[in-house]
Amino acid sequence: MGSALFTNWSGTAVSKPQVVAVPRNLDELQEVLTNHDRYPSPVRAAGSFHSLTACFETTGTQVLMKSFDKIEVDRASQTITVGAAVSMVKIRDALRPHGMQTEVTPEIGNATAGSVACGGTKDASIRNGLGQVASTVVGVKMVNPIGEVESITADENPDRLFEIRSSYGLLGVIFEVTFRTQPAVTLAYDYRNFRLDPPPTRAELLGGADGMLSFAQPYANRIIVERRFVVGNGEVVPSRFSRLKRRVRDKTWESGVSTLPTLLPFNWLYNAQDHSLAYQLQVLRGLGGYRGRRYDSTIDFNFKRRSFFDFSFWAIPASRWAQFAPTYRRFCEDFRRETGFRSSLPSEVYWMAQDRNSLLSPSVDEDVFTMDPVDTRPNDQLWDELNRRFNILAAGFGGRPLLNQTKHLTRELVQQTLGKDWDRFVAIRDEEDAGERLLNGYFRGLIQPNNVQT
Numbered sequence: 001m002g003s004a005l006f007t008n009w010s011g012t013a014v015s016k017p018q019v020v021a022v023p024r025n026l027d028e029l030q031e032v033l034t035n036h037d038r039y040p041s042p043v044r045a046a047g048s049f050h051s052l053t054a055c056f057e058t059t060g061t062q063v064l065m066k067s068f069d070k071i072e073v074d075r076a077s078q079t080i081t082v083g084a085a086v087s088m089v090k091i092r093d094a095l096r097p098h099g100m101q102t103e104v105t106p107e108i109g110n111a112t113a114g115s116v117a118c119g120g121t122k123d124a125s126i127r128n129g130l131g132q133v134a135s136t137v138v139g140v141k142m143v144n145p146i147g148e149v150e151s152i153t154a155d156e157n158p159d160r161l162f163e164i165r166s167s168y169g170l171l172g173v174i175f176e177v178t179f180r181t182q183p184a185v186t187l188a189y190d191y192r193n194f195r196l197d198p199p200p201t202r203a204e205l206l207g208g209a210d211g212m213l214s215f216a217q218p219y220a221n222r223i224i225v226e227r228r229f230v231v232g233n234g235e236v237v238p239s240r241f242s243r244l245k246r247r248v249r250d251k252t253w254e255s256g257v258s259t260l261p262t263l264l265p266f267n268w269l270y271n272a273q274d275h276s277l278a279y280q281l282q283v284l285r286g287l288g289g290y291r292g293r294r295y296d297s298t299i300d301f302n303f304k305r306r307s308f309f310d311f312s313f314w315a316i317p318a319s320r321w322a323q324f325a326p327t328y329r330r331f332c333e334d335f336r337r338e339t340g341f342r343s344s345l346p347s348e349v350y351w352m353a354q355d356r357n358s359l360l361s362p363s364v365d366e367d368v369f370t371m372d373p374v375d376t377r378p379n380d381q382l383w384d385e386l387n388r389r390f391n392i393l394a395a396g397f398g399g400r401p402l403l404n405q406t407k408h409l410t411r412e413l414v415q416q417t418l419g420k421d422w423d424r425f426v427a428i429r430d431e432e433d434a435g436e437r438l439l440n441g442y443f444r445g446l447i448q449p450n451n452v453q454t
């Protein structure tokens, strides 16, 4: 135990706990929750600190779940059960020899099982499939605020799991998670460019593909779509050339695109890089695109690097896309005209199917397009201001946020966008943790009036 300081990956959120607890087993974890003298409140579990907000922060006790690292694949029930500390990359690697994959395979390979089981994630839906990892969770074991162990399964306690899947560590510290799995699939990837205004329809973007991730370039009035076609099961072996092209794409996104803008933080460079990225991806298309297993989209965004980027998140109802896309472009242009600031990287646009598996799901009412502005100057004041204004715009379009990925939320915004679902969650939290054992300043700010979060 001792004083410590933790920052998130992009350096925008900080935690300064009085005590760092690293429980080695369940008894020690229960002791952390019950011994208030030794482990001051609030008790906040942390995974790999890849959240974009201060959702993990605490001035009390930071719980690191490192010792909860078991991995058990159950082929008969098509599930994998892991300790809370196990990352998405490790889950992928454990399933690979069995020809299996998780049902949702987000790019972030560092996110840990404990975090994704109770927090927001996003991935491109394949054929109306799920886009949030928590929705594929069929079992959770956790220690609640009064130190009791709760074992929750989709079969026996579906309503409870519905609450836990978007509880962000406010209802308990998770120590074990069971995910549903499925046979691995191989995807073919291809690229097309469209104008952002007037925007292409979803059908035009998809062009018959099974899923897509797009890169919106509002300052170039362009949207580049990465189409994903299912071409077979995981036994289809991509050629060496395909694997090479895949690696180039991943490296470009993991660090390539952020290196130059970090070294040369000028709008002329960002403008040039917009065009260069569109050109590079068209070259990739000209070379026949590439094939890769779906689970290969998981990337290791480690802390040892020279350039970082920061992003925010909003899920926009698909029915509002035609009005939203041109408005977003004008919003970005107007902000640049007024302040001189433009975001340095393209905004990520996932298409995710409607999903009612968690109380605070971002796609609860209908399918959504996400819009994630991305920038290489994480603590720049104008980047912060752009996101604050974007929050108001997205909320006006019926957008829904993720509390671990949407920056600068306020209680009013959360109330406006999550509405009665938020009221219900707050009521559950109030009842189960009246003593505020797990409630940190970040979430208190979203529950009480007049607070702005990082």
Ligand SMILES: Cc1cc2nc3c(=O)[nH]c(=O)nc-3n(C[C@H](O)[C@H](O)[C@H](O)COP(=O)(O)OP(=O)(O)OC[C@H]3O[C@@H](n4cnc5c(N)ncnc54)[C@H](O)[C@@H]3O)c2cc1C
Binding pocket: 009, 010, 044, 045, 046, 047, 048, 049, 050, 051, 052, 055, 056, 065, 084, 106, 107, 108, 110, 111, 112, 113, 114, 115, 116, 118, 119, 120, 121, 122, 123, 168, 169, 170, 172, 173, 174, 175, 301, 404, 405
């Ligand atoms: C470069 C980068 C790329 C990203 N790409 C994607 C992406 O493609 N898709 C996507 O969905 N997200 C992406 N993210 C966001 C990231 O996946 C999420 O923020 C995720 O929650 C981070 O997981 P973590 O293990 O780091 O959790 P942390 O940030 O450490 O914690 C997140 C929350 O979970 C709680 N928590 C952690 N462990 C437990 C536990 N055992 N029990 C209870 N509560 C717990 C914490 O208290 C906190 O509230 C990306 C982030 C970065 C920095």
